[in-house]
Amino acid sequence: MANLPDRARAVIIGGGVVGCSVAYHLTRLGWTDVVLLERKQLTSGTTWHAAGLIGQLRASSNMTKLARYSAELYAGLEAETGVATGLRQTGSISVALTEDRKEELFRNAAMARAFGVPVEEISPAEVAARYEHLNIEGVRAGVWLPTDGQGDPANIALALARGARQRGAVVAEQVRVTGIPRRGRRVTGVDYDGPGGPGHIACEAVVNCAGMWGREVGRMAGVNVPLQACEHFYIVSEPIAGLEPLPVLRVPDECAYYKEDAGKMMLGAFEPVAKPWGMAGIPENFEFDQLPEDFDHFEPILEMAVNRLPMLAEAGIHTFFNGPESFTPDDAYHLGLAPEMDNVWVAAGFNSIGIQSAGGAGMALAQWMEDGSKPFDLGDVDISRMQPFQGNRRYLIERATETLGLLYADHYPFRQKATARGVRRTPFHDRLADRGAVFGEIAGWERANWFATDGQDRDYRYAWGRQNWFGNTAAEHRAVRENVGMYDMSSFGKLRVEGPDAEDLLNHVSGADMSVPAGRIVYTQFLNERGGIEADVTVTRLSETVYLVVTPAATRLADQTWLRRHAGDRRLVITDVTAAEGVLAVMGPNARRLMQAVSPADFSNEANPFGTAQDIELGFGLARAHRVSYVGELGWEIYVSADMALHAFDTLAEAGAGMGLTLCGMHMMDSCRIEKGFRHFGHDITCEDHVLEAGLGFAVKTGKPGFIGRDAVLRKRDEGLQTRMLQFRLSDPEPLLYHNEPVLRDGEIVGYLSSGAYGHHLGAAMGMGYVPCAGESPESVLASSYEIDVAGTRVAAFASLRPMYDPKSERVRM
Incomplete structure (x- = not known):
């Protein structure tokens, strides 16, 4: 073990691939006093038995950016560190056995084009040509990603650790963290027990990269890290004579993935009903451990696999492996500054994609720690999206039985989680249920998404086309446009900001002017120093010293944390009164x-x-x-x-x-808001979208001094916009839009939709999206022809800078 210092700038807890990546990237930014503590040996938790698949296409542009960065990083690590990473660019094929899966894969292929990832839709015959061993019975189509690959998980981690050591980091094995002392909202250091006995390292920051121990380490530091270990199964065959290198193969309809490695075949599974593990805690001596075999649990996957890849019927099983991996409530990993503390960072819960994510996640977190602000939008994985109740052990155990299987389930739009439901209910819940409400869930809140008619099943029937509630929402939409509708907004966050300095704080963080009379409501954004949008809220002045900030349900904690971190020594109290x-x-x-x-x-x-x-x-x-x-x-x-x-x-x-009067749901609200061109936070507007380019300059009052982002707004006004938010409406009323569909301008891909929904009043699917416009006038941007790529089919679209519905906003002022 290296000699441990008594002080450090950052202490990283956990020596898997993610912890090693954070150490590597911090030292690459010049942080020399970095200490990584591993309770046993590097990679001995989950990393050592990972499959090592390195796919580059993820569900959003920035997650794809991070995955691509990982692949590029690993390609150069061997030359830098002398440790072979085993990286091979084999490509990958995903095949569809149903029309619904074909639609999903083709929509993903379109998204890949928008994100700049090489991709090709291929026929069953072309699948067979690229993967001759595959039984293509039932295969409808496939998608080929030529730049995907695979690597050696343990060696990737060891290469990152060596790179960190070479730049001055201390990487210590056999050192167990026993406590994390705190003072107020800051940790002061880390207590440990190692070969030389107990000790303490004072530090400026702690990074929780403890993997499946992340929840317990989080509790030591006073932060919530909701994750749960699950058993994860794969088999490795005996050597197969003449087996040549093959692409990675995914057959999600059979819950399976296949990887050729050194003349053997690996078959891995993401079964629909998973087996949580370690519910009472992970054994203290866990190190490079396997869990007991459960052949009965794996057998249905294997039976389908032997049919799909007949060579497996002839090859013996060399290894039946069962090892634990950690999963989060929403299948997105946890990254960022924990909302409960001001110097505790998290990178954990990687849901079986730790190898392909670790490089990018480590880079992004290190840059965030260096700059004190996110390098780009990380809302998909930001730890602040997690609600306090989601650390509940029983909740995590039940939800984890579902989330592992969801990785390979059909990713239908509007798909709702089925497990651990009913945690948070509004006062109106039972009244709405009695009247036909069909509920969805966000941040634990049960929300009426649509209302069933008498005799109609109160369930979602998922599809990529019009789902069973399409007509219900159309009727609700029509009621709001033509008569009167009522819907429940209780789940939206409500923050009471109260005290003599409440006005001063809100003027500091808001682009709009908060110096208004009591009874006034102000629509505003919390901006960062780059002019990006950290929150999209309404603020109501209730009295001289009291304001009510209303936020989206999913961002209440993040928005409250933003306010608290900028409050300084101002005389005020910030209280979550959502449930009141x-x-x-x-x-x-x-x-x-x-x-x-x-x-x-x-x-x-x-x-x-x-x-x-x-x-x-x-x-x-x-x-x-x-x-x-x-x-x-x-x-x-x-x-x-x-x-x-x-x-x-x-x-x-x-x-x-x-x-x-018609009772309405959240789907109606979304379809109405997109007709009106109202932005949706987290999709249309994020921390990296400049408020002026988002078309929200009307909400920013630059005559007000001293607010965060003011200089960036003034600079952008001088320099001109680089992109503009446009509203689109398809010319064909049949296709549906969700988000991430490519936007083509005069035949060339220039961006993608940030959100989409059906505009029932305007009679077609609609979307929002940014289009490059450097040096162009608005008239020039609109003079082009636009198309939207829907699962590989280009559909002509009308584009507008003004809302297509009621552009002068006369109806809200009737």
């Missing part, structure tokens, strides 16, 4: 008529103009009516304390019965 109030949105041309039927308050434009809130009587109770809209219609969001929430619902429902 139920919220009903009443929207549509007849919304005012309904509100007047339940309350004596004045809802006229003169007394309650758009962008204002007022306290009202509602039925026999009290509420607060916010006149805002995310659907582009006249309407109010009604905030009512949880104790009076059901009374408010019953009062509105009874009064609305005679005027055709």
